[in-house]
Amino acid sequence: MDPHRDYLRRRLIEDPQFPVKHLLAEIRDRGYLGSAHLLNRYIHDGRLNLDQQLPAPKKVKGWIMTRPENLAIEDQAGLNDLQNLCPDLLRLTDLVHGFARMITTRDAKDLPAWMESAHTSGFPAVRSFVNGLRLDLKAVTAGLTLPYSNGPMEGANTKVKILKRQMYGRAGFPLLRRRILLN
Known part of the structure; x- marks a missing residue:
């Protein structure tokens, strides 16, 4: 495994959910002669020892949902590092912050443009959210603009x-x- 350690580290840092069977095919092309079981044990028993420990999804969600000015410096740095690794995360963060801005400022003038960009973003959960907003757009607009609350x-x-x-x-x-x- 030692000749392939750096390659495996790089691949798993780029995509931690990358299937082991695809990794096996890639390193076999690079000359690996071992079994899939050995590779699986090597990765999952911690012998790969990834240099960069990725944060838990719950922590990343918290970073995204927090106002940027309220994030601690190390959390902001962690979010920036992840956004550099994954441009989709940057787009998702921008969408979340854009919607949060509309809610906190109670301004619905940017809602149609935000809904269009969110719908075409390629995130299934965000697309579903936008479809739900479109079902009762008048109520959503009223909720964003009127001072009444239940x-x-x-x-x-x-x-x-x-x-x-x-x-x-x-x-x-x-x-x-x-x-x-x-x-």
Whole structure:
């Protein structure tokens, strides 16, 4: 495996989800004579020892969902490194930040252009999100521009549901009603 270590490292840093069977075919073309089982053990038992440890997807999601000015310096550097490795991640980050900007500024004038660029971005989840927005575009536009919110009502509903769950079905409606009124 030693003659192929650097090649394998580079391939797995470029695409950590690259299938082992494709790696096997590539290094066989380069002269590897070992088995697929040996290659699989070599990679998954940590013997490859990748120099660059990639962050967990949950951490990357957090970096993308956070405002750039609120990211720590090392997190911003990590996100920039990943965006350099994967240009698609840069496009996705731009789409997320563009939508977040529209929500926080409550400005829907850029919504049609954002929806078009998001729909043609090639990300299936983003395309599905845009299709959902298009189903009720008037409500989405109103939600982005009008000052009204159903947040207080949703908070009251959540509070009632929590009180109901705390009672575990004991007593009945009169006790639940008292608990709601006392809270």
